[in-house]
Amino acid sequence: MARQPQIPARPPCRLYLITPSALPDLEAFAVQLEAALSAGDCAAVQLRLKEASDDEIRAAVARLRPICQAHDVALILNDRPDLARATGCDGVHVGQEDASLADARRIMGEDAMIGVTCHDSRHLAMEAAEGGADYVAFGAFYPTQTKDVVHHAEPGILTIWQETMETPCVAIGGVTVENAGGLAAAGADFVAVSAGVWRHPDGAAAAVRAFNEVLSAAS
Ligand SMILES: Cc1ncc(COP(=O)(O)OP(=O)(O)O)c(N)n1
Numbered sequence: 001m002a003r004q005p006q007i008p009a010r011p012p013c014r015l016y017l018i019t020p021s022a023l024p025d026l027e028a029f030a031v032q033l034e035a036a037l038s039a040g041d042c043a044a045v046q047l048r049l050k051e052a053s054d055d056e057i058r059a060a061v062a063r064l065r066p067i068c069q070a071h072d073v074a075l076i077l078n079d080r081p082d083l084a085r086a087t088g089c090d091g092v093h094v095g096q097e098d099a100s101l102a103d104a105r106r107i108m109g110e111d112a113m114i115g116v117t118c119h120d121s122r123h124l125a126m127e128a129a130e131g132g133a134d135y136v137a138f139g140a141f142y143p144t145q146t147k148d149v150v151h152h153a154e155p156g157i158l159t160i161w162q163e164t165m166e167t168p169c170v171a172i173g174g175v176t177v178e179n180a181g182g183l184a185a186a187g188a189d190f191v192a193v194s195a196g197v198w199r200h201p202d203g204a205a206a207a208v209r210a211f212n213e214v215l216s217a218a219s
């Protein structure tokens with residue numbers, strides 16, 4: 001019998017780790033990251049140091065990049081295409097107040113991964129997708145203590161995006177083991193998580209295992 005053309009299945013939703021916004025003990029964090037990445041699947045790690053000097057960011061990339069590489073996990077730097085390029089990160093994440101997507105692409109080159117914050121706006125996401133973003137990020141979906149957020153998104157935006165656009169979407173903001181499955185089921189290609197992993201009561205490795213379980217069950 002002739003095979004019918006198949007609509008390719010959407011790949012399962014994956015974990016995208018966001019580092020704490022300060023790393024006072026880089027060595028201790030390196031150990032934690034190694035344990036977390038050894039515990040299960042993770043697509044990317046975003047280094048998100050909000051008050052660090054350029055030298056501190058360089059030191060953090062130098063220490064953490066080999067760990068990510070050993071686990072085949074992309075290292076994305078937040079906010080700074082210039083430093084991302086200079087330190088050999090795989091990509092950069094830019095918000096609406098940061099460098100433009102066009103500038104980030106010019107600095108980082110065609111092969112780099114560039115993600116753009118789109119809050120709760122399909123319009124911003126469409127602009128980013130048309131401008132060549134590798135992913136668009138929606139949020140915040142749930143209350144978070146990691147950042148003072150102004151914009152709040154509903155899971156329905158993930159569903160509409162998934163049904164209409166090819167560019168992968170990331171869900172961020174207060175994502176936990178308890179609510180990640182719902183975001184995956186709604187259409188998130190990735191869930192971006194900080195406190196839900198680094199402040200998990202059983203530790204980061206247990207958190208990564210638990211996220212992997214709920215994400216595979218939901219996808
Ligand atoms: C994956 C992802 N999504 C959104 C953000 C937020 O970026 P931005 O709005 O620029 O805010 P800061 O993180 O820079 O405080 C992100 N970092 N990562």
Ligand SMILES: Cc1ncsc1CCOP(=O)(O)O
Pocket residue numbers: 018139140143144145146147149172173174175192193194195196
């Ligand atoms: C950076 C960022 N952008 C929107 S919410 C957020 C914080 C994500 O951290 P957490 O997973 O701890 O809520």
Ligand SMILES: [Mg+2]
Pocket residue numbers: 078079093094095098
């Ligand atoms: Mg930013």
